[in-house]
Amino acid sequence: MPTTYAANLEDVKEAARRIAPYANRTPIMTCATIDAMAGRSIVFKCENFQKIGAFKFRGACNAIMGLSDADAARGVVTQSSGNHAQAVALAAKLRGIDAHIIMPSSSVAVKKRAVLGYGAKVYECDVTEQSRNEVCDRVEAETGAIRISPFDQPEIIAGQGTATLELLEQAGHLDAIVTPIGGGGLMSGTAIAASELDPKLRIIGAEPKGADDAARSLAAGKFIPLTEPKTIADGLRTSTGKYTWPIIRDHVERIITISEEDIVSSMRLIWERMKIVIEPSAAVAVAAILSDEFKGLEGIDKVGVIISGGNVDFDNLPW
Amino acid sequence: MPTTYAANLEDVKEAARRIAPYANRTPIMTCATIDAMAGRSIVFKCENFQKIGAFKFRGACNAIMGLSDADAARGVVTQSSGNHAQAVALAAKLRGIDAHIIMPSSSVAVKKRAVLGYGAKVYECDVTEQSRNEVCDRVEAETGAIRISPFDQPEIIAGQGTATLELLEQAGHLDAIVTPIGGGGLMSGTAIAASELDPKLRIIGAEPKGADDAARSLAAGKFIPLTEPKTIADGLRTSTGKYTWPIIRDHVERIITISEEDIVSSMRLIWERMKIVIEPSAAVAVAAILSDEFKGLEGIDKVGVIISGGNVDFDNLPW
Numbered sequence: 001m002p003t004t005y006a007a008n009l010e011d012v013k014e015a016a017r018r019i020a021p022y023a024n025r026t027p028i029m030t031c032a033t034i035d036a037m038a039g040r041s042i043v044f045k046c047e048n049f050q051k052i053g054a055f056k057f058r059g060a061c062n063a064i065m066g067l068s069d070a071d072a073a074r075g076v077v078t079q080s081s082g083n084h085a086q087a088v089a090l091a092a093k094l095r096g097i098d099a100h101i102i103m104p105s106s107s108v109a110v111k112k113r114a115v116l117g118y119g120a121k122v123y124e125c126d127v128t129e130q131s132r133n134e135v136c137d138r139v140e141a142e143t144g145a146i147r148i149s150p151f152d153q154p155e156i157i158a159g160q161g162t163a164t165l166e167l168l169e170q171a172g173h174l175d176a177i178v179t180p181i182g183g184g185g186l187m188s189g190t191a192i193a194a195s196e197l198d199p200k201l202r203i204i205g206a207e208p209k210g211a212d213d214a215a216r217s218l219a220a221g222k223f224i225p226l227t228e229p230k231t232i233a234d235g236l237r238t239s240t241g242k243y244t245w246p247i248i249r250d251h252v253e254r255i256i257t258i259s260e261e262d263i264v265s266s267m268r269l270i271w272e273r274m275k276i277v278i279e280p281s282a283a284v285a286v287a288a289i290l291s292d293e294f295k296g297l298e299g300i301d302k303v304g305v306i307i308s309g310g311n312v313d314f315d316n317l318p319w
Numbered sequence: 320m321p322t323t324y325a326a327n328l329e330d331v332k333e334a335a336r337r338i339a340p341y342a343n344r345t346p347i348m349t350c351a352t353i354d355a356m357a358g359r360s361i362v363f364k365c366e367n368f369q370k371i372g373a374f375k376f377r378g379a380c381n382a383i384m385g386l387s388d389a390d391a392a393r394g395v396v397t398q399s400s401g402n403h404a405q406a407v408a409l410a411a412k413l414r415g416i417d418a419h420i421i422m423p424s425s426s427v428a429v430k431k432r433a434v435l436g437y438g439a440k441v442y443e444c445d446v447t448e449q450s451r452n453e454v455c456d457r458v459e460a461e462t463g464a465i466r467i468s469p470f471d472q473p474e475i476i477a478g479q480g481t482a483t484l485e486l487l488e489q490a491g492h493l494d495a496i497v498t499p500i501g502g503g504g505l506m507s508g509t510a511i512a513a514s515e516l517d518p519k520l521r522i523i524g525a526e527p528k529g530a531d532d533a534a535r536s537l538a539a540g541k542f543i544p545l546t547e548p549k550t551i552a553d554g555l556r557t558s559t560g561k562y563t564w565p566i567i568r569d570h571v572e573r574i575i576t577i578s579e580e581d582i583v584s585s586m587r588l589i590w591e592r593m594k595i596v597i598e599p600s601a602a603v604a605v606a607a608i609l610s611d612e613f614k615g616l617e618g619i620d621k622v623g624v625i626i627s628g629g630n631v632d633f634d635n636l637p638w
Contacts, residue, residue, distance in 0.1 A: 048594040275595055310594035315638070319633065
């Protein structure tokens with residue numbers, strides 16, 4: 001029984017062509033110390049070096065550059081407190097259209113400034129999901145702008161998959177790929193690209209123990225929403241969606257859950273040893289490849305890890 | 320009147336061949352935001368990605384790998400509280416010989432642990448230059464080990480010059496190169512390599528205002544020692560030396576001096592915008608290219624900046 005997902009490899013390849021003039025082809029990096037600690041060869045795909053400092057630019061750029069001229073003229077609207085807000089703001093600026101961004105009033109000031117710096121309009125809302133959606137609905141109705149989902153939209157999934165397309169071109173054969181899972185945009189794009197390019201490639205997720213909805217969903221074989229996320233990994237405090245969950249369900253071999261302590265120590269380890277800045281959400285995938293659970297998996301010699309982003313509040317470091 | 324310096328381009332090329340099996344060929348990076356701020360195209364040579372996290376490994380590796388087997392068997396001795404200590408310890412480990420490292424008792428614990436981790440013997444001394452030299456002399460006499468200078472030695476200068484050899488291969492034509500100046504090992508190696516490869520290439524130094532001995536020396540046309548360094552840039556709290564000063568005197572067009580405030584803000588800027596970890600000494604060169612003095616120089620479109628290192632105490636960040 002063939003299953004149709006929200007995106008396939010052709011969509012990812014089309015996204016790659018579409019975003020090529022705007023997105024960075026980010027480098028891969030390796031580190032002998034980390035290899036020794038992991039007991040394997042690890043290839044890091046450095047999306048912290050992507051535009052706006054995170055992979056999110058890939059999906060937002062694909063969605064916004066793919067709009068018809070008539071749709072684009074209406075502008076775009078989204079809600080996000082973090083990297084997706086900046087990604088939509090920058091992609092809209094590059095397209096030359098309006099961006100309306102709904103941000104919780106609790107958002108970090110530096111992130112709000114970045115979004116305003118790209119020329120977007122910022123609307124404040126309360127931190128609750130309900131408040132965010134209400135303000136988003138209102139702005140959409142008032143402006144006629146096109147909604148851009150942070151993760152649960154075919155163009156977003158295809159765009160995020162382009163990181164894996166590049167990683168496999170740069171690193172050659174991999175036995176496994178590890179990414180963090182929040183809403184599942186990065187993981188579902190990764191899974192689509194990787195499984196079609198190399199069906200034997202093992203796809204492994206990483207989640208904070210304090211936001212382990214995808215791990216519980218995978219264990220139960222059915223979607224379970226995230227209710228009370230408690231994690232420093234601010235990019236991963238989200239349930240998976242109607243498009244991302246089926247892809248994760250069918251392609252992800254396992255999801256390794258990570259303690260807050262291990263997130264912080266893995267983040268610091270990468271800063272110290274690799275001299276690159278990664279954010280807590282990215283450290284979740286690093287912690288996964290250093291976990292006993294992952295070390296116990298046989299037949300895996302070379303692993304790709306997507307470093308999802310590097311946007312950190314340097315005034316509030318977690319150590 | 321031909322002048323003979325401690326090293327020439329041939330020495331730098333020989334060093335490059337000697338260290339190639341051990342040192343990283345570090346990447347270059349660019350950043351649109353920094354280019355816009357500087358008003359020029361800036362190419363960063365990322366020695367924070369070098370082994371031990373700083374360019375110092377190049378010189379130490381060249382000096383130690385170049386020893387005869389008989390000399391190498393005696394072991395090596397040096398004094399340093401920072402990156403040179405780690406560089407000598409690692410190079411000695413790779414050569415399979417003893418390393419004796421004299422470190423001030425005030426040295427940061429993490430740096431001492433790193434040196435011990437490479438299998439070196441650590442000897443404590445007081446923070447004064449006199450105490451360091453006394454302990455160094457004693458250990459040299461007792462062990463017969465070969466002394467490796469942190470900067471004022473021909474093999475060290477030639478080794479540091481290999482960063483510029485690579486930078487010019489990677490970046491193509493440059494109008495200017497900027498490096499920080501402490502003892503002058505990096506700057507003199509840079510000047511030797513750059514001036515012989517491209518006599519028109521302008522060589523510009525950067526120093527903290529609180530450790531501006533090279534700037535004062537250049538202004539006076541004669542060597543002036545550093546007496547009371549006061550700067551967060553711990554790699555630059557040193558006078559130039561008998562080998563490095565003449566090279567600096569004859570090749571460096573100007574030395575831009577940087578306030579402590581600008582060192583800290585430039586360090587943070589690079590962390591935030593480029594997502595790489597750089598140490599205060601490296602930030603001095605970044606601040607230089609962003610200074611009004613540098614912006615006022617005409618005829619410079621493309622500039623190479625050597626990011627000297629990325630070893631930072633994450634428990635004591637300067638903001």
